[in-house]
Amino acid sequence: ILAPPTDKPVSGLSYDPRTDYLYAATGFGNLVTGSFTSQGVIVYDASSGDVITEITFGDGITINDCLVTRAGVYCTDSFNPDLYKVVLEGGGRLPSTPVVEVIPMPGFGMVPGFNANGLVGDFDGQRLVIVNISTGVLYSVDTESGEATPVQIEGAExxxxxxDGLYLDDRTLYIVQNFQNKVAVVQLSEDLTGGSFIRNIPGAGAPNPLDIPTSIIGFGNSVYALNTNFLERVFGNPAEVQSDVVRLQK
Known part of the structure; x- marks a missing residue:
């Protein structure tokens, strides 16, 4: 175990190799405790597991995922059309007093229930891609203005x-669709405002090892999805259910 467990479920992780800090989004405590308070990120020393600091954004929000960029750590809020930015100094250093900016996202379509989920982008942090889990719309977000516009996707889907979780490999985007039990592959344009649907993983008729996956990462010729086995946890025997990682060919 890297770090002792806390009473706050973690919904997203992002690592900064400049500082060896691991940022953990802790926005889903409300689903377990019924509380919408003290949402934000916990910052860990990735080598020792020690807590560096906990940064609280506020109450009444649900922080879902986070992404380290050159000048800040961006976080999505599933219940509000806002983007949160933890400001970073040179070399990825945190200020002695953490600074959190709230960036409204005009143009980001909201529906009842969960909305903004996974996010990806280049390290320069100028533009992000965020998925709305309920509508399935991909948005391209200008982080300076907050303006969100739907990514113009061509193809069958x-x-x-x-x-849910997103993984960006250069301009190839992998989208975990949790209850669909699949990973969609989209080739994005250089400016992250358009793209083409390529295929689904696994393909039609192929064996499917996915069981409500929520997160994804890539290495080499493979992507790795985290199975939650959610339905078994809820309706089966939760004490005997374990999450597992599935390797899929890119």
Missing amino acids: QLFPDG
Whole structure:
């Protein structure tokens, strides 16, 4: 175990190799405790597991995922059309007093229930891609203005409902669709405002090892999805259910 457990479920992780800090989004405590208070990120020393600091954004929000960029750590809020930015100094250092900016996202379509989920982008942090888990719309977000515009997708599939974790490999985007039990592959444009649907993993007729996956990462010729086995946890025997990682060919 890297770090002792806390009473706050972690919904997203992002690592900064400049400082060896691991940022953990802790926005889903409300689903377990019924509390919407003290949402934000916990910052860990990735080598020792020690807590560096906990940064609280506020109450009444649900922080879902986070992404380290050159000048800040961006976080999505599933219940509000806002982007949160933890400001970083040179070399990825945290200020002695953490600074959190709230960036409204005009143009980000909201529906009842969960909305903004996974996010990806280049290290320069100028533009992000965020998925709305309920509508399946991918948004391209200008982090300076906050303006969100739907990514113009061509091909057989243009919406990605149940879109959860995202992984960006250069300009190839992998979208975990949790209750769909699949990973959609989209080739994005250089400016992250358009793209083309390529295929689903696994393909039609192929064996499917996915069981409500929520997160995804890539290495080499493979992507790795985290199975939650959610339905078994809820309706089966939760004490005997374990999450597992599934390797899929890119």
